[in-house]
Amino acid sequence: MSTTTQQKRSGGLRELGKMFGGGQSSGRQVGILGALVVIVVIFQIATGGLTLDPTNLINLVNQNAYVLILAIGMVMVIIAGHIDLSVGSVAAFTGIIVATSMNSWNLPWPLAILLGLVIGALIGAWQGWWVAYVGVPAFIVTLAGMLIFRGGNQFIGNSATVPVPDAFTIIGGGFLPDFGPDIGYSNPTLLLGLAVAVVIVIQEIRVRRTQTRMGSEKAPLWVSIVKIVILLGIVVYATLLFAGGRIGTSFPVSGIILGVLVLVYSFVTRNTTFGRHIYAVGGNWHAAELSGVKTKRINFFVMMNMSVLASLAGMIAVARSVASGPGDGVGWELDAIAAVFIGGAAVSGGIGTIVGSIVGGLVIAVLNNGLQLLGVGVDRVQIIKGLVLLLAVGIDVYSKRQGRPTLRGLLRRNRKNPSPGDQNAVPIERPSVAPTGSAEETSRSQSTTPN
Amino acid sequence: MTANPTILEMRSITKEFPGVKALSEVSIEVKAGEIHAICGENGAGKSTLMKVLSGVYPYGTYSGDIIYQGQEMRFKDIRSSEHAGIVIIHQELALIPELSITENIFLGNEPGRGGIIDWQVAKTEAIGLLARVGLSDDPDTQIKNIGVGKQQLVEIAKALNKSVKLLILDEPTAALNEADSQHLLDLIRGLKGKGVSSIMISHKLNEIEAVADSITIIRDGKTIETIDVVANGVNEDRIIQGMVGRVLENRFPEHESTVGEVFFEVRNWTVQHPLTTERLVVKNSSFTVRRGEVVGFAGLMGAGRTELAMSIFGRSYGTYLSGRVFKDGKEIQLRNVSEAIDHGIAYVSEDRKSLGLNLLDDIKRSIVSAKLSKISKGSVVDKVAEHTVAERFRTSLRIKTPTVDEGVNKLSGGNQQKVVLAKWMFTDPDLLILDEPTRGIDVGAKTEIYGIIRDLAAQGKGIIMISSELPELLGVSDRIYTIFEGTITADLPSAEADPETLMKNMTSKRAVSR
Numbered sequence: 006m007s008t009t010t011q012q013k014r015s016g017g018l019r020e021l022g023k024m025f026g027g028g029q030s031s032g033r034q035v036g037i038l039g040a041l042v043v044i045v046v047i048f049q050i051a052t053g054g055l056t057l058d059p060t061n062l063i064n065l066v067n068q069n070a071y072v073l074i075l076a077i078g079m080v081m082v083i084i085a086g087h088i089d090l091s092v093g094s095v096a097a098f099t100g101i102i103v104a105t106s107m108n109s110w111n112l113p114w115p116l117a118i119l120l121g122l123v124i125g126a127l128i129g130a131w132q133g134w135w136v137a138y139v140g141v142p143a144f145i146v147t148l149a150g151m152l153i154f155r156g157g158n159q160f161i162g163n164s165a166t167v168p169v170p171d172a173f174t175i176i177g178g179g180f181l182p183d184f185g186p187d188i189g190y191s192n193p194t195l196l197l198g199l200a201v202a203v204v205i206v207i208q209e210i211r212v213r214r215t216q217t218r219m220g221s222e223k224a225p226l227w228v229s230i231v232k233i234v235i236l237l238g239i240v241v242y243a244t245l246l247f248a249g250g251r252i253g254t255s256f257p258v259s260g261i262i263l264g265v266l267v268l269v270y271s272f273v274t275r276n277t278t279f280g281r282h283i284y285a286v287g288g289n290w291h292a293a294e295l296s297g298v299k300t301k302r303i304n305f306f307v308m309m310n311m312s313v314l315a316s317l318a319g320m321i322a323v324a325r326s327v328a329s330g331p332g333d334g335v336g337w338e339l340d341a342i343a344a345v346f347i348g349g350a351a352v353s354g355g356i357g358t359i360v361g362s363i364v365g366g367l368v369i370a371v372l373n374n375g376l377q378l379l380g381v382g383v384d385r386v387q388i389i390k391g392l393v394l395l396l397a398v399g400i401d402v403y404s405k406r407q408g409r410p411t412l413r414g415l416l417r418r419n420r421k422n423p424s425p426g427d428q429n430a431v432p433i434e435r436p437s438v439a440p441t442g443s444a445e446e447t448s449r450s451q452s453t454t455p456n
Numbered sequence: 457m458t459a460n461p462t463i464l465e466m467r468s469i470t471k472e473f474p475g476v477k478a479l480s481e482v483s484i485e486v487k488a489g490e491i492h493a494i495c496g497e498n499g500a501g502k503s504t505l506m507k508v509l510s511g512v513y514p515y516g517t518y519s520g521d522i523i524y525q526g527q528e529m530r531f532k533d534i535r536s537s538e539h540a541g542i543v544i545i546h547q548e549l550a551l552i553p554e555l556s557i558t559e560n561i562f563l564g565n566e567p568g569r570g571g572i573i574d575w576q577v578a579k580t581e582a583i584g585l586l587a588r589v590g591l592s593d594d595p596d597t598q599i600k601n602i603g604v605g606k607q608q609l610v611e612i613a614k615a616l617n618k619s620v621k622l623l624i625l626d627e628p629t630a631a632l633n634e635a636d637s638q639h640l641l642d643l644i645r646g647l648k649g650k651g652v653s654s655i656m657i658s659h660k661l662n663e664i665e666a667v668a669d670s671i672t673i674i675r676d677g678k679t680i681e682t683i684d685v686v687a688n689g690v691n692e693d694r695i696i697q698g699m700v701g702r703v704l705e706n707r708f709p710e711h712e713s714t715v716g717e718v719f720f721e722v723r724n725w726t727v728q729h730p731l732t733t734e735r736l737v738v739k740n741s742s743f744t745v746r747r748g749e750v751v752g753f754a755g756l757m758g759a760g761r762t763e764l765a766m767s768i769f770g771r772s773y774g775t776y777l778s779g780r781v782f783k784d785g786k787e788i789q790l791r792n793v794s795e796a797i798d799h800g801i802a803y804v805s806e807d808r809k810s811l812g813l814n815l816l817d818d819i820k821r822s823i824v825s826a827k828l829s830k831i832s833k834g835s836v837v838d839k840v841a842e843h844t845v846a847e848r849f850r851t852s853l854r855i856k857t858p859t860v861d862e863g864v865n866k867l868s869g870g871n872q873q874k875v876v877l878a879k880w881m882f883t884d885p886d887l888l889i890l891d892e893p894t895r896g897i898d899v900g901a902k903t904e905i906y907g908i909i910r911d912l913a914a915q916g917k918g919i920i921m922i923s924s925e926l927p928e929l930l931g932v933s934d935r936i937y938t939i940f941e942g943t944i945t946a947d948l949p950s951a952e953a954d955p956e957t958l959m960k961n962m963t964s965k966r967a968v969s970r
């Protein structure tokens with residue numbers, strides 16, 4: 006039973022798949038990325054080119070940066086086997102305090118941001134304590150949090166709107182200051198694009214060097230070249246788009262914050278012991294405990310981190326809308342959770358990636374935006390979003406249960422090698438189709454909560 | 457004996473997973489009313505073959521034909537194979553612990569009308585079914601309150617309820633003690649008399665020798681031979697020869713013990729049951745381990761061996777009441793698992809699926825998971841080192857996999873066990889506690905593992921080996937403690953011990969005086 010040629014042949018594509026997070030779930034992410042591309046193309050055609058218009062794109066980033074930031078925290082919570090329903094309320098609560106602090110107490114805006122992050126950390130510690138050390142399921146703790154902090158927001162703000170000073174709005178709706186010669190493009194955006202391009206090339210070289218050091222069979226050179234060409238192509242295209250907006254605009258500051266967070270958190274989840282432990286706790290809580298993982302501490306920090314990010318998201322949203330109000334952040338938790346699951350995370354924990362969730366979030370964002378451009382009403386947008394979520398996760402679950410390839414997987418696989426019985430994502434030893442099959446799912450998600 | 461008709465024929469079954477050809481052209485023929493054993497090394501493809509047969513891998517995902525009772529079958533899922541009377545009992549029991557025996561037996565198959573369950577009928581029938589498997593327990597008992605041995609029997613009762621004609625048992629006795637195994641085997645023999653054929657996978661060759669009417673041997677995904685036991689007889693060596701392709705010289709490694717001084721000592725260890733406070737699971741137990749010594753723990757299932765080990769390993773079982781632990785003459789505190797690991801203690805669980813591994817993870821990450829700090833700078837994992845470590849263990853333990861990037865869920869049972877072993881060897885422990893380390897492992901690999909254990913001992917490490925297989929305890933240990941109902945009842949050098957003495961001490965209350 007040696008490595009057959011199949012392995013070698015699919016190796017290249019597999020390597021390409023690793024661009025999107027690697028591990029067991031990379032296949033799903035390639036699939037969802039494909040779906041994103043398809044959706045963008047469809048809307049681009051349907052809206053007659055409005056979708057990929059610079060102004061619209063800049064808008065899209067500005068409008069969605071905060072939900073995507075929430076998705077970063079949420080995927081970690083979900084990997085660890087929990088859920089956080091309180092993020093919208095926490096965002097609103099922080100938002101109103103930060104706005105009040107600048108408005109009534111004249112706190113300088115950098116300090117106000119700091120204050121906001123501290124509030125997030127405190128709220129997170131509170132919720133994390135209940136989840137990790139008391140052992141109340143996160144669903145309950147954060148449902149309570151949802152009520153508590155929504156009420157808190159309205160109590161502090163007297164259910165009214167509090168405006169924020171102009172300087173603060175940079176983190177929400179701001180742009181990079183322009184400099185240098187006027188060449189019809191935003192210079193800072195061009196520089197940013199260049200930086201990203203350089204990082205991509207360096208990264209790929211480093212990966213290849215690592216592979217050499219491992220002595221593992223390296224992906225063929227063409228894979229790296231194709232990968233770099235594709236990525237650079239995207240970067241150049243996107244850079245020109247973002248740089249070509251109205252005078253005075255650039256790639257949005259909120260987008261830069263998001264980008265930095267994605268990089269940092271991807272690194273944390275993939276390359277650090279903390280990241281490993283999150284997956285371990287969500288994958289098999291008991292086995293993690295017996296491997297010396299401090300599961301309570303992990304749960305605590307994951308919940309705490311989520312609230313910090315929720316606070317950041319809240320401040321960015323307040324900055325964008327120039328005021329904090331009683332209705333801020335309503336329903337955000339649902340968008341963030343949807344993004345994570347569309348991005349391939351498992352309901353029972355243990356599986357998911359930052360990049361996947363961001364792509365999942367972008368799918369929702371583009372849908373929202375495209376349907377709006379087409380003049381579809383909010384009512385129908387919601388219906389469509391709901392169906393998309395159901396479909397994306399439904400395909401995954403179906404393919405798992407039946408041991409059949411996913412639709413997305415099919416698209417991918419038919420191109421390389423048809424292997425109908427691929428059970429990629431299922432622990433093989435379980436009697437997957439036994440009458441008890443569905444009970445398993447639920448019981449597993451329960452068992453990931455500490456007792 | 458009249459020539460039995462063939463009940464099942466699987467013809468040239470080929471099954472591929474991405475990168476692995478698990479079965480290539482495997483054929484097997486089972487006669488009506490026989491017990492047909494399937495033997496082979498870990499990863500040979502036995503479970504895969506049975507999953508093909510029972511519809512876990514549906515028609516179309518493999519090639520080849522299944523002829524059952526003269527007809528070609530194309531099962532699309534487990535239900536359709538059950539419908540035809542083929543029932544598989546997986547090694548991991550699929551019972552729901554919180555439900556009663558009755559509820560489990562009839563799960564998905566409830567008697568009654570219009571969705572309303574007739575519990576009276578269910579219970580009466582359950583009593584009948586239980587009687588057929590030799591159980592007289594109250595059918596209202598929750599599954600979690602009966603032992604594994606009985607659970608296995610309930611599984612069979614459940615199968616009987618589905619009017620099974622061909623019963624597939626994948627390593628049914630792996631988790632059972634001698635008495636329970638014996639009972640189960642008798643039951644399978646009894647069913648044979650009533651016309652139920654069985655296919656049984658097991659690594660316990662003595663059991664196969666005792667019950668099988670014919671044996672098919674699979675090696676590397678290919679059929680090697682079928683032995684007609686009824687006509688030609690068989691012995692263990694004959695089976696092993698077929699499995700590994702050569703005669704296995706010594707099942708237990710020759711070793712010279714270089715036992716040093718006592719370096720690990722537990723005194724008066726007492727532990728309470730996690731739920732029932734009045735129940736003591738470990739009672740006032742004291743024992744020692746010397747450097748370079750393999751210490752065996754013998755006891756019946758439920759005697760408290762696992763509980764003793766786990767409670768020492770960072771109090772991961774029950775409620776600690778009293779007792780002290782000394783290492784190298786100094787008292788140490790083991791309040792949680794990471795403290796235990798830091799003190800150089802490792803515990804390889806008997807239950808690899810639920811306690812030993814994260815099945816969602818891949819091989820390399822699993823191997824390093826108990827001591828990430830060893831391959832991390834700051835808290836950043838060095839992936840090159842991780843890969844190197846994993847490769848090293850893959851070679852030295854001969855883990856059968858195309859790459860270490862493969863998910864552990866794709867490994868065969870025995871190879872998963874090797875990954876767990878690697879995980880704990882990687883922590884470089886001074887004291888390695890092995891709980892049933894060879895459960896579900898083939899003869900060849902068992903010998904390898906015994907070799908590894910002796911090697912570690914030769915390096916001066918202390919080893920505690922908990923096992924229900926007395927021959928293995930006697931063959932590998934230097935000294936054996938027997939445990940009965942949470943109390944250590946004897947401390948015997950293995951040179952002076954034999955199965956009878958051990959058994960006597962494993963079943964008697966006489967406390968050790970030493």
Ligand SMILES: Nc1ncnc2c1ncn2[C@@H]1O[C@H](COP(=O)(O)OP(=O)(O)OP(=O)(O)O)[C@@H](O)[C@H]1O
Nearest residue numbers: 473478498499500501502503504866867868869870
């Ligand atoms: N879902 C899967 N994906 C990839 N490979 C698999 C999968 N299931 C099994 N395999 C591979 O197929 C081979 C046969 O596995 P199988 O579980 O049938 O072995 P086995 O004979 O039952 O071994 P054991 O005695 O250890 O249980 C192994 O090499 C295993 O790694």
Ligand SMILES: [Mg+2]
Nearest residue numbers: 502503868869
């Ligand atoms: Mg098996």
